[in-house]
Amino acid sequence: MPKDSGIGASSKRREDVRFLTGKGKYTADISVKDQTFAAFARSSVAHGRINSIDIAAAEAMPGVLAVLTGEDFAEVGGNPAGWLITSRDGEPMKEPKRSPLAIGKVRHVGDAYAAVIAETAAQARDAVEALDADIEELDAIVDMSEAIENSDNLVHDEIGTNLCYDWGWIEDNKAAVDAAFESAPHVTSLELVNNRLSPNAMEPRVSIGDYDASTGDYTLHTTSQNPHVTRLLIGAFVMGIPENKLTVIAPDVGGGFGSKIYHYGEEAVVLAASKKINRPVKWVCDRSEAFVTDAHGRDHVTKIELATDKEGNFLAVRTETQANMGAYLSNFATVTPTFLHGTLMAGPYKTPHVYVNVKAVFTNTVPVDAYRGAGRPEATYSLERVIDKCARELGIDQLEIRRKNFIQPDQFPYTTPVALVYDTGDYDATLDKVAEIGDLAGFAARREASEAKGKLRGLGISTWIEACGIAPSALVGQLGARVGLFDAATVRVNATGSLAVMTGAHSHGQGHETVFAQVVAEKLGIAEEQIEIVHGDTSKIPFGMGSYGSRSLAVCGSAIVRATEKIIAKATKIAAHMMEADAADVVFENGNFTVAGTDKSKSFGDVALCAYVPHNFPHEELEPGLEESAFYDPANFTYPAGAYACEVEVDPDTGEVDVVGFAAADDFGNVINPMVVNGQVHGGVGQGIGQALMECVVHDGNGQPLTGSYMDYAMPRANDVPSYVVDHSCQTPCTHNPLGVKGCGEAGAIGSPPAVVNAVIDALQSGGINVTHVDMPVSPSRVWNAIQAAK
Amino acid sequence: MPDINLTLNGQAVSGTVENRTLLVDFLREGLGKTGTHVGCDTGQCGACVVHVDGVSVKSCNVFAVELDGSKVTTIEGMANADGSLGVIQQAFQDHHGLQCGFCTPGMVMTAAALLKENSDPSEAEIREYLDGNICRCTGYHNIVKSIQAAAAEMNASPVAAE
Numbered sequence: 001m002p003k004d005s006g007i008g009a010s011s012k013r014r015e016d017v018r019f020l021t022g023k024g025k026y027t028a029d030i031s032v033k034d035q036t037f038a039a040f041a042r043s044s045v046a047h048g049r050i051n052s053i054d055i056a057a058a059e060a061m062p063g064v065l066a067v068l069t070g071e072d073f074a075e076v077g078g079n080p081a082g083w084l085i086t087s088r089d090g091e092p093m094k095e096p097k098r099s100p101l102a103i104g105k106v107r108h109v110g111d112a113y114a115a116v117i118a119e120t121a122a123q124a125r126d127a128v129e130a131l132d133a134d135i136e137e138l139d140a141i142v143d144m145s146e147a148i149e150n151s152d153n154l155v156h157d158e159i160g161t162n163l164c165y166d167w168g169w170i171e172d173n174k175a176a177v178d179a180a181f182e183s184a185p186h187v188t189s190l191e192l193v194n195n196r197l198s199p200n201a202m203e204p205r206v207s208i209g210d211y212d213a214s215t216g217d218y219t220l221h222t223t224s225q226n227p228h229v230t231r232l233l234i235g236a237f238v239m240g241i242p243e244n245k246l247t248v249i250a251p252d253v254g255g256g257f258g259s260k261i262y263h264y265g266e267e268a269v270v271l272a273a274s275k276k277i278n279r280p281v282k283w284v285c286d287r288s289e290a291f292v293t294d295a296h297g298r299d300h301v302t303k304i305e306l307a308t309d310k311e312g313n314f315l316a317v318r319t320e321t322q323a324n325m326g327a328y329l330s331n332f333a334t335v336t337p338t339f340l341h342g343t344l345m346a347g348p349y350k351t352p353h354v355y356v357n358v359k360a361v362f363t364n365t366v367p368v369d370a371y372r373g374a375g376r377p378e379a380t381y382s383l384e385r386v387i388d389k390c391a392r393e394l395g396i397d398q399l400e401i402r403r404k405n406f407i408q409p410d411q412f413p414y415t416t417p418v419a420l421v422y423d424t425g426d427y428d429a430t431l432d433k434v435a436e437i438g439d440l441a442g443f444a445a446r447r448e449a450s451e452a453k454g455k456l457r458g459l460g461i462s463t464w465i466e467a468c469g470i471a472p473s474a475l476v477g478q479l480g481a482r483v484g485l486f487d488a489a490t491v492r493v494n495a496t497g498s499l500a501v502m503t504g505a506h507s508h509g510q511g512h513e514t515v516f517a518q519v520v521a522e523k524l525g526i527a528e529e530q531i532e533i534v535h536g537d538t539s540k541i542p543f544g545m546g547s548y549g550s551r552s553l554a555v556c557g558s559a560i561v562r563a564t565e566k567i568i569a570k571a572t573k574i575a576a577h578m579m580e581a582d583a584a585d586v587v588f589e590n591g592n593f594t595v596a597g598t599d600k601s602k603s604f605g606d607v608a609l610c611a612y613v614p615h616n617f618p619h620e621e622l623e624p625g626l627e628e629s630a631f632y633d634p635a636n637f638t639y640p641a642g643a644y645a646c647e648v649e650v651d652p653d654t655g656e657v658d659v660v661g662f663a664a665a666d667d668f669g670n671v672i673n674p675m676v677v678n679g680q681v682h683g684g685v686g687q688g689i690g691q692a693l694m695e696c697v698v699h700d701g702n703g704q705p706l707t708g709s710y711m712d713y714a715m716p717r718a719n720d721v722p723s724y725v726v727d728h729s730c731q732t733p734c735t736h737n738p739l740g741v742k743g744c745g746e747a748g749a750i751g752s753p754p755a756v757v758n759a760v761i762d763a764l765q766s767g768g769i770n771v772t773h774v775d776m777p778v779s780p781s782r783v784w785n786a787i788q789a790a791k
Numbered sequence: 792m793p794d795i796n797l798t799l800n801g802q803a804v805s806g807t808v809e810n811r812t813l814l815v816d817f818l819r820e821g822l823g824k825t826g827t828h829v830g831c832d833t834g835q836c837g838a839c840v841v842h843v844d845g846v847s848v849k850s851c852n853v854f855a856v857e858l859d860g861s862k863v864t865t866i867e868g869m870a871n872a873d874g875s876l877g878v879i880q881q882a883f884q885d886h887h888g889l890q891c892g893f894c895t896p897g898m899v900m901t902a903a904a905l906l907k908e909n910s911d912p913s914e915a916e917i918r919e920y921l922d923g924n925i926c927r928c929t930g931y932h933n934i935v936k937s938i939q940a941a942a943a944e945m946n947a948s949p950v951a952a953e
């Protein structure tokens with residue numbers, strides 16, 4: 001019988017009621033009394049020298065209150081990179097300063113060089129048009145190889161190179177990896193592009209800065225996945241505002257997918273402008289602006305080689321990647337292609353030798369950072385594509401080649417050659433499961449049916465693993481992280497036994513308000529309805545690191561469990577006092593405290609009331625009140641894994657690809673709310689199919705983006721994706737967090753792109769068309785051209 | 792600046808707008824009805840869908856002045872009279888047809904328009920009809936399921952469908 005509440009129940013989401021009735025409070029929905037509006041002047045060239053900006057005409061426009069330029073920020077700090085990467089030669093990465101508004105040069109189309117504040121949004125926009133900026137266009141640096149070779153034309157003149165770093169993982173293993181390739185009986189190699197994506201959370205970014213001159217307090221309402229991180233970045237690095245004077249509030253947020261992790265210059269500008277004019281300043285991003293300012297994702301060019309014996313046993317993997325940073329280092333841009341990518345290059349396989357090289361490159365394009373999956377989709381794509389190619393070369397079945405290389409259940413904990421320690425897993429189980437739910441046995445018949453219609457049908461497999469629930473602070477600190485990656489929760493029990501849980505994690509679609517309540521309800525044996533989840537406001541929540549990297553439940557959920565355990569420990573003492581028993585004899589079960597072996601019992605509500613009406617407490621031993629906090633820093637990453645099977649039909653005459661079936665079997669460890677987990681997988685797979693077949697940010701040779709709206713950037717719509725068959729019944733619980741959970745948010749986006757592309761190749765090969773690779777997005781024209789070339 | 796009068800979710804409302812004021816801005820800024828969302832600036836995403844005189848319309852694509860005298864229904868007008876969720880809204884909650892909720896008002900309004908035109912749509916018809924609505928969170932699977940469930944519910948008890 002499925003449970004109807006607590007852990008394991010598909011509790012309906014409580015947040016849905018406000019979203020379904022138009023009562024959600026997104027940042028754009030907030031109006032602050034006396035608010036004014038900001039609009040930004042943005043570069044129309046990819047690379048240019050700012051000779052002058054004449055603001056006089058704009059200042060004279062109706063309603064204009066202030067004009068800010070980069071000079072207003074010359075004295076403050078820059079927006080920092082959150083992770084220091086060290087190059088192979090021991091040198092630290094190059095880290096140019098990033099000002100909220102450009103100073104001296106503009107470095108990508110959309111780079112903001114001025115802001116106008118006016119009474120209305122329309123007036124602010126009109127005044128931006130009146131700004132007279134003399135920007136001398138320079139040659140744009142767009143191609144990564146050219147950027148590395150050409151040291152005369154630099155995105156950042158002061159660092160003397162366009163190369164941010166040249167990273168090797170693990171450098172000491174390189175010689176052994178090269179030796180393994182020298183002697184390998186078979187080597188498969190593949191060059192591929194991991195296409196640049198625009199995250200496109202449906203809610204564009206919005207920020208409202210509000211400075212109170214009477215107190216010196218700043219309040220920032222903003223679309224953030226991690227309000228405390230944003231506060232820290234603005235306070236400590238960019239603007240020098242003491243944290244006690246800055247409150248960051250991220251209310252309902254309409255999706256993030258990584259793009260709302262980062263601090264963006266607009267946030268600093270609305271705060272500075274608010275102080276300057278002594279009124280609140282609101283900025284609402286357009287979608288067109290979002291395309292050229294929200295950090296993009298992916299954008300890798302990779303050469304991968306796989307060495308095997310003749311039977312397809314993996315001997316070594318070697319990769320060389322160019323990773324585009326864009327024009328500036330967004331906060332977590334540097335870690336994405338390195339520690340979130342290189343460390344995953346072993347996959348779920350026991351490959352003994354792995355070496356990864358990544359060169360990160362500045363170009364005159366929009367900054368690139370973590371986007372759903374962040375590095376792990378890139379690793380999985382390279383690996384699963386080269387394995388597929390290798391299987392074809394050696395004539396080995398695509399399931400079989402994976403099975404023979406899987407790390408086996410009795411090998412855990414398993415240390416990979418790229419320095420991760422996988423705690424648990426059973427990769428055969430998820431592969432068996434996907435074969436079952438995807439009815440792979442029936443594939444041959446379905447292929448025949450497709451062929452009868454003149455279509456080619458392909459089956460693509462991908463078996464993926466990720467390191468998520470990031471992460472142990474001690475480990476990431478050693479690797480260069482400039483932040484801790486714990487999370488935090490406070491449980492406040494009210495006098496009548498209801499309670500509020502304040503979380504460092506932020507919900508922007510994940511359903512925390514429901515799921516976290518399920519966890520606490522289970523632990524305390526009380527109804528979910530008695531529990532309120534509070535998130536998003538730094539003045540209310542403890543200092544936690546927010547939500548990204550599939551970490552909310554694994555890290556913040558663990559903090560919630562720890563805080564709840566502290567509540568139970570204290571409540572047990574209070575109950576013992578109430579029942580005049582020894583605390584050691586009091587047991588807590590199903591929401592009641594009982595003295596073992598007696599019929600003495602107190603409900604959780606009774607104990608809570610007593611905590612706040614402590615008339616005869618022994619105050620030396622027992623404090624009144626019932627409120628506890630916990631900070632949880634995990635011992636390791638978590639390692640969800642799974643197996644995906646995609647079926648496509650390809651029209652050989654037009655190159656059109658139709659995804660006709662998609663099955664996903666995942667191991668997320670224990671699952672709190674199966675309905676929510678299914679939804680996360682659906683969404684991730686939808687984005688992965690988008691990457692594989694449709695989406696790509698394209699710049700021309702001058703750095704002009706050609707994909708600046710939904711007219712040009714192909715977002716997956718309902719008709720572009722199939723119904724998905726998903727399963728998460730294979731469960732090897734995480735061994736090191738109290739819930740045994742692993743994280744599910746990114747899985748779909750990690751595992752699906754290679755499954756789709758492998759299916760396309762399989763379809764073409766089945767028609768005798770010898771195409772071994774097509775780069776994403778696998779558009780009809782690319783497929784058609786590949787077919788023609790193979791003829 | 793012109794004055795306009797219209798019926799919003801059954802109530803008479805009025806306001807003064809600029810000629811260039813879009814309906815969505817009039818609803819959000821002028822009337823404080825922020826349930827209707829703006830997800831793009833090219834009429835592509837459907838977050839802004841409302842009904843005007845019973846027909847679904849992208850409210851970012853019409854000027855408020857054009858609507859003088861019209862009947863407009865927004866997501867705020869979709870609940871039952873007692874405040875409980877309407878059939879479509881309830882189906883979205885039951886089938887997890889939303890995550891961040893940003894596309895949701897437009898999805899619900901579009902679903903309502905579809906079910907008015909076609910009381911028993913197939914999965915393919917639903918997917919086709921949602922062509923003008925983008926959701927980045929759900930991968931559409933549960934949105935389709937929600938709409939199918941709402942159709943089934945309405946067909947089972949036609950009164951509720953009203």
Ligand code: FES
Binds near residue numbers: 835849
């Ligand atoms: S806001 Fe109207 S279609 Fe996007």
Ligand code: FES
Binds near residue numbers: 889893926
């Ligand atoms: S639920 Fe987030 S965009 Fe649809």
